[in-house]
Amino acid sequence: MVNYQPQVGYVLKQAQSLLRLRLEEALKPLELTLSQYSCLHLLRREPGISAAALARGTFVTRQSMNVMLQALLDRGLVERPARAESGRALPAALTAAGVDALDSAQTLVDSVETRMLSGMTESDRDALARGLAACVEALEVTVTHAAGGQGFW
Numbered sequence: 001m002v003n004y005q006p007q008v009g010y011v012l013k014q015a016q017s018l019l020r021l022r023l024e025e026a027l028k029p030l031e032l033t034l035s036q037y038s039c040l041h042l043l044r045r046e047p048g049i050s051a052a053a054l055a056r057g058t059f060v061t062r063q064s065m066n067v068m069l070q071a072l073l074d075r076g077l078v079e080r081p082a083r084a085e086s087g088r089a090l091p092a093a094l095t096a097a098g099v100d101a102l103d104s105a106q107t108l109v110d111s112v113e114t115r116m117l118s119g120m121t122e123s124d125r126d127a128l129a130r131g132l133a134a135c136v137e138a139l140e141v142t143v144t145h146a147a148g149g150q151g152f153w
Contacts, residue, residue: 012135019116026108030101031075035060037109039068040094040102043078048091077101 023034032040038058042049049057055065069092072078077098080090094102117125 015116019112022112022115023109026112027105030105030108032101032105035064036068036072037102037105039065039072040077040098040105043092043094043098044102047093050091054092072098 020034023037027034027037035058039054042054042057046053051065051069052062054069055062058065058068060068069078069080072092073080075097076095078092079095080092117128120128
């Protein structure tokens, strides 16, 4: 019998897909998508961040971000000035209702993360976080040649 070792990238993609699914399920009662939660979370960390930076930070297109911001504006979770102070950018910020929604969402997100990590020790969790950060750092470097390897998902 061959001892099969799953590809790390495949397992990582499987974990990412399941995490996204569970987060979407958790946020559904709040009528928030994961992307909307991510947008609110970024706005708390960086009030006034541009729509382009929000799009990059939430992994959506600029067009999708504009639609998302409009939906959040319509729900009263974010606000934007009527006119730009300088240039064309209309910086968004959380409203009090947005802060409340984000606080509720954060509790749900934290519970999903706790569930995901429940089978790991604190040392395992620390090692996982360091390992994933190293993966991100390694992949952020631009590669100009095709890499050889097995498997593709």
